[in-house]
Amino acid sequence: MEHGPTFYAVAVVAVLISAVSKGGFGSGAGFVSAPLLALVMPPAQAVGLLLPLLMLMDVTSLKSYWRKWDWRHARLLMIGGVPGTLLGWWLFRSISADGVRLMVGAMALGFVLFQIARQRRWLRPPPGDRGTPAGLFWGTITGFTSFVSHAGGPPATMYLLGAGLDKTTYQATTVIVFWFINAIKLPFYLALGMFTAESALVNFILGPIAVAGVFIGVWAHDLVEEKLFFRLTYALLAVAGGKLIYDALT
Secondary structure: OOOOHHHHHHHHHHHHHHHHHHHHOOOOOHHHHHHHHOOOOOHHHHHHHHHHHHHHHHHHHHHHOOOOOOHHHHHHHHHHHHHHHHHHHHHHOOOOHHHHHHHHHHHHHHHHHHHHHHHOOOOOOOOOOOHHHHHHHHHHHHHHHHHHHOOOHHHHHHHHHHHOOOHHHHHHHHHHHHHHHHHHHHHHHHHOOOOOHHHHHHHHHHHHHHHHHHHHHHHHOOOOOHHHHHHHHHHHHHHHHHHHHHHHHO
């Protein structure tokens, strides 16, 4: 497909928000990139286009948070992410473009509802260490939702917020977890034919924005109030998710 000014206007915003989130805000808003891009290109291509950029963000973030993570919780999410990735691959190869569009849209709206429920304290993760089974369970959900639409943030959050981690340890743990999960997704995306020469060119153009956004996020980690940043992304997710569901059903 042809990538004109409208595409790049949306793509720059999507990649920048995702990179800033990954660099400084626990990857929570990073999910906005897939629903936004799916508005201007086929959803499966949007998900495939984003993976190399997310991997670039992961590598850029690692240096700033190196070994600041909680390894026990990270390891459980990473191990659980393997069967979740396999499940996502099995489902992804079996559904139509509208099916992918519907899933991405539903996850976008579900993410917004999840955040509203958290903020209003309707949904609270159980406090304390919930043990190995909980970590593996949430890791599986994280791997699955990450594979389908790079939406692994909410299930990882549900597990990590109950672990009592400080802000930096939490951020560092999400960085190493999604570095691993995105890496193991790569061969499955290749098998599904989700990368093209055209998408590689777009990745090359957007790569500097991804790197710059991560550094902006690292800088903003201790300086910027999170509420305004997340409110913007939730609004974008609600609009994009609703539009994708409408398009899939009509």
